Amino acid sequence: MTNITFTTTQAERRTDAEREAVLQNPGFGTHFTDHMASITWSAAEGWHDAEILPYGPIPVDPASSVLHYGQEIFEGLKAYRHEDGSIVVFRPEENGRRLNESAVRLALPELPVELFVEAVKQLVTIDADWVPRGEDQSLYIRPFMIADESFLGVRAAERARFIVIASPAGAYFTGGIKPVSIWLSQEFSRAGHGGTGAAKCGGNYAASLLPQNIAAENGCQQVLFTDSNTVDTIDELGGMNLFLVRSDKTLLTPALNGNILAGITRKSLIELAEARGYRVEERAVTVSEWREGVADGTITEAFACGTAAVITPIGELKSPDFSISFGDKAPGELTMSLREELTGIQTGTREDSRGWLTEIVSSEQAA
Incomplete structure (x- = not known):
């Protein structure tokens, strides 16, 4: 030093x-x-x-x-x-x-x-x-x-x-660990290509506040942003990264493409999931894939993660045109198990082997 x-x-x-x-x-x-x-x-x-x-x-x-x-x-x-x-x-x-x-x-x-x-x-x-x-x-x-x-x-x-x-x-989030509803922002973007999306700066969060207000008006606790060039490719939530869980022991999370903050909780969860034998795919993930996967049963859980909330189960994605709901299946088993493991390491009830x-x-x- x-x-x-x-x-x-x-x-x-x-x-x-x-x-x-x-x-x-x-x-x-x-x-x-x-x-x-x-x-x-x-x-x-x-x-x-x-x-x-x-x-x-x-x-x-x-x-x-x-x-x-x-x-x-x-x-x-x-x-x-x-x-x-x-x-x-x-x-x-x-x-x-x-x-x-x-x-x-x-x-x-x-x-x-x-x-x-x-x-x-x-x-x-x-x-x-x-x-x-x-x-x-x-x-x-x-x-x-x-x-x-x-x-x-x-x-x-x-x-x-x-x-x-x-x-x-x-x-x-007050009221215990329970699934949240998130709002799909179709009019506003959090970041653009070549911008500051991957930086943790106040301007990115300021840009998310109006969409967050719109989400609250629609009964949602968080807002989901998509790529500025498309309404389908997912970036992240206003202040959290996103994971989808597939039935074939695969986790999907949007790749760090310059628009997305490299979450430390996100990085930690990838390591924990891979240690359990899950395959983690960091790639372009779309709202259409989420919608179709829930409909055919191949996507079984969704959760958001970040330092403040650690892991938050997602129960529903809402938009003006449609909704994607896990119903009474949320929170999912892997969501809660990963949350218990990570918070256990943090609070000392589990061994910090890493x-x-x-x-x-x-x-x-x-x-």
Whole structure:
């Protein structure tokens, strides 16, 4: 790692009673821990000024380039508290690598992966009391990078800031694990060829919000986007990757074609499925194939996956013209089994034989 050490400014911590009141019902993304991590970059100095600071507003000049040209990227990962009190983070190096892929596309500076992981470790360690213990609970960690040079002109900024914040989180979808309905967006696309679809940047998510509102108006919890050149070839959901399960022990998932975010949960599930003897096909997948497969019984399950919700069973795909429903067959057996295996690894009830977990606080330190 580059020769960077973190300085710490202690926050005025909330009381145990205040913190426990939050942890009893954390929701998702509505409460935040006492501190945040920050590292500054400039073209002249590189990465410097690594700090742990009290969580709070950050100064942004009105001419800051992020506000005018959208140079911004982010990540999402989780820390889990195991039964023995230890705290682990799931595959943080993968998030660090993906952040850099997004940085390249948005003309932002790459951050050394080990420095990314160290920032996460520093924040989780100082705010370890905020990692909840309840079922389906975790500490959701949001690293992000913004261009904060003050200028008006269309060029890559020469100053940026990397920040990590954290939020105690419950289940992403409330009401337990139950199949969701998704809406097929036929009028709007999330990304186009040569665009930023494979980057985790705010603009992609902003583009999905109007279709998400339309989905909600039609009784759906998520929206499915197709390729911008066709209404049939599937890309992904607004914030999740998609899998279809065939009756011949095959999983279908849209190939990473430049429009689709390379999900870390997606990558992990592919490894787990292949270890079970399933064939995973990463290729072009169409709505027509989904529709015909459900009709003839060859497609038996569908699920979405991502860091926030892990795995969510899909019960129905709706559009203005038709619907594809699994009826009372959802959630499917493989969907729930893979979910149990992956969350078991994350929460410590299953062995981490692949080395996916990075320990932040040991059981001895937690005692």
